[in-house]
Amino acid sequence: MKIALDAMGGDKAPEEIIDGAVEAVNEASGRFHVVLVGQRSVIENYIQTKGFPTANLEIADAPEVIGMSESPATAIRRKKGSSISVAVRMHRDGEVQAVVSAGNTGAVVASSLLYLGRIPGIDRPAIAIYFPTRNGGTVLLDGGANSDCVPKHLEQFALMGSVYAEHFLRRTNPRIGLLSIGEEPSKGNELARETHILLGKSGMNFVGNVEGRDIFRETVDVVVTDGFVGNVVLKFTESIIYYITSLIREGVNESFSAKLGAVLMRPVFRKMRETLDYAEYGGMPLLGVDGVTIIGHGGSSAKAIKNAIFAAERFVQSGINDKLRSRTEGLQ
Amino acid sequence: MKIALDAMGGDKAPEEIIDGAVEAVNEASGRFHVVLVGQRSVIENYIQTKGFPTANLEIADAPEVIGMSESPATAIRRKKGSSISVAVRMHRDGEVQAVVSAGNTGAVVASSLLYLGRIPGIDRPAIAIYFPTRNGGTVLLDGGANSDCVPKHLEQFALMGSVYAEHFLRRTNPRIGLLSIGEEPSKGNELARETHILLGKSGMNFVGNVEGRDIFRETVDVVVTDGFVGNVVLKFTESIIYYITSLIREGVNESFSAKLGAVLMRPVFRKMRETLDYAEYGGMPLLGVDGVTIIGHGGSSAKAIKNAIFAAERFVQSGINDKLRSRTEGLQ
Numbered sequence: 001m002k003i004a005l006d007a008m009g010g011d012k013a014p015e016e017i018i019d020g021a022v023e024a025v026n027e028a029s030g031r032f033h034v035v036l037v038g039q040r041s042v043i044e045n046y047i048q049t050k051g052f053p054t055a056n057l058e059i060a061d062a063p064e065v066i067g068m069s070e071s072p073a074t075a076i077r078r079k080k081g082s083s084i085s086v087a088v089r090m091h092r093d094g095e096v097q098a099v100v101s102a103g104n105t106g107a108v109v110a111s112s113l114l115y116l117g118r119i120p121g122i123d124r125p126a127i128a129i130y131f132p133t134r135n136g137g138t139v140l141l142d143g144g145a146n147s148d149c150v151p152k153h154l155e156q157f158a159l160m161g162s163v164y165a166e167h168f169l170r171r172t173n174p175r176i177g178l179l180s181i182g183e184e185p186s187k188g189n190e191l192a193r194e195t196h197i198l199l200g201k202s203g204m205n206f207v208g209n210v211e212g213r214d215i216f217r218e219t220v221d222v223v224v225t226d227g228f229v230g231n232v233v234l235k236f237t238e239s240i241i242y243y244i245t246s247l248i249r250e251g252v253n254e255s256f257s258a259k260l261g262a263v264l265m266r267p268v269f270r271k272m273r274e275t276l277d278y279a280e281y282g283g284m285p286l287l288g289v290d291g292v293t294i295i296g297h298g299g300s301s302a303k304a305i306k307n308a309i310f311a312a313e314r315f316v317q318s319g320i321n322d323k324l325r326s327r328t329e330g331l332q
Numbered sequence: 333m334k335i336a337l338d339a340m341g342g343d344k345a346p347e348e349i350i351d352g353a354v355e356a357v358n359e360a361s362g363r364f365h366v367v368l369v370g371q372r373s374v375i376e377n378y379i380q381t382k383g384f385p386t387a388n389l390e391i392a393d394a395p396e397v398i399g400m401s402e403s404p405a406t407a408i409r410r411k412k413g414s415s416i417s418v419a420v421r422m423h424r425d426g427e428v429q430a431v432v433s434a435g436n437t438g439a440v441v442a443s444s445l446l447y448l449g450r451i452p453g454i455d456r457p458a459i460a461i462y463f464p465t466r467n468g469g470t471v472l473l474d475g476g477a478n479s480d481c482v483p484k485h486l487e488q489f490a491l492m493g494s495v496y497a498e499h500f501l502r503r504t505n506p507r508i509g510l511l512s513i514g515e516e517p518s519k520g521n522e523l524a525r526e527t528h529i530l531l532g533k534s535g536m537n538f539v540g541n542v543e544g545r546d547i548f549r550e551t552v553d554v555v556v557t558d559g560f561v562g563n564v565v566l567k568f569t570e571s572i573i574y575y576i577t578s579l580i581r582e583g584v585n586e587s588f589s590a591k592l593g594a595v596l597m598r599p600v601f602r603k604m605r606e607t608l609d610y611a612e613y614g615g616m617p618l619l620g621v622d623g624v625t626i627i628g629h630g631g632s633s634a635k636a637i638k639n640a641i642f643a644a645e646r647f648v649q650s651g652i653n654d655k656l657r658s659r660t661e662g663l664q
Binding site for chain 2: 069071133134144147148179180181183184186187188189190192211212213214215216217225226227228229231232233234235236237238239240241242243244246247248250251252254255257258260261262263264265266267268269271272275276
């Protein structure tokens, strides 16, 4: 298997991205190759400077770079030589089986749509976000690929989330909830109210509206919402974890006994951080494209990139796209 | 001053609601009276059973009850004798200076609109949510009064939030941020993109888009969004705090040294819980109605009700509605 990695995408590119690739191929011991896509000289220089072994690593040159603030659709059309464009075209042409990028999310989505196309029956590919819970996790779609949605899109997100939960969370007949602001079907905005009706008639295991508080409560396996709300929730999660950690740290610094207590509790805090650390979960798949695109957090560390590469491997092996295709045939 | 309290509204009504009123009048030692609005016999029986002193407490009979799942607008029109309707009409008629309710939020909003009306220049009153931060707090509007909004509504939320931040967070020229999913004006859904343009021309201290992560980071004083997103964020906050606490508790139960550590850290955790506990902040004002309506959390405890009553007192004393009126004159 070969996995293309956008070496220029992400706040810490290319250093942490390349570090992550090196760690991944070392741990995988030959199961796959990683193709580092980006400015060849930059990548080669970095690898030489660090003295990294190059077994199972390849380089594909991509001279252009897309910035985090460029308009994604325009950038993808104009910069055919950007690392994300080159990586996705390699995937389209069968040279690699998956693409991983921590770059501009909009550009990753746009290039995947342009070069890979969609699975029939899916109008809008969506980003699946995994939330760790105490009993195996909840998946939320859309994590930010589509800011403006209509009910039909959310119905498709529900279907994709359901297939994802079967494959990756090992749920049978996953429970689907619609994110709204009250349990009653009449609650919520126009999009939620209309989607509620559609999901009720869909034949899927729709259990009704859920609220923000249900995401970590395991009342459902799949939470469906539009990409604007999903992305707000994703980024809010990060902030509140940072905030709570800082509250604890401040309190600890104020007393000697609390400091001692914190030392004794260190394993608990370490485990908590690991549970909540997105870097452990390895990127978010863009479901619904006819290929395998894994989107990394913009701030991805080497560890996050390594885990995103492993997520890509699992995704390819899962055959989830074939399953999705067989399920969407009913929708067309 | 007299404050009407909806004694029948909230998951723990009437017991915790009445307990909260008793605690409030005890602490206030005569600064205000609380009028308990609800089924007279129920309220009287409870007060007698508990042997509460009745100084500074009054009762106003309201025979009907609105359930949490009734359609708010319909319920308010049909049940003129419900506790929330009676309480808000008493406020309209000048018998009380404020209303506090932890009942059906939609019904509280609908009755306030119907009986109190709006401050000129405000089309949609909005719920102001206070988020505690390390440097004094951030206010977010709308917390759930309006699920479907247009840009003009969000502009009015910005104005109301700004006046709130001046009065209650003591900020000079408060910084206003628009909740979106990227810093660039082009990011976000249609509502966010159009509101960005409107706020840019408003003459207010608009600093641009903010993301979910900025709510606790104090990059702005006021966060503006529609009531659907605001309410999702509010309820999500509760769930994640519950989840993190449960992660810590589980870890602590697994080892003796962690248990000892937790004992030593008890004051830190207590302070953290206090900081994050909505019950400490006393309800959320419905800004933009021509009166004082404080909305309590549905699960309000006696402490939450007590603090909501104190919030009502502060709101009346602040004269914030006059200030709001003088500022909205420019908008009309």
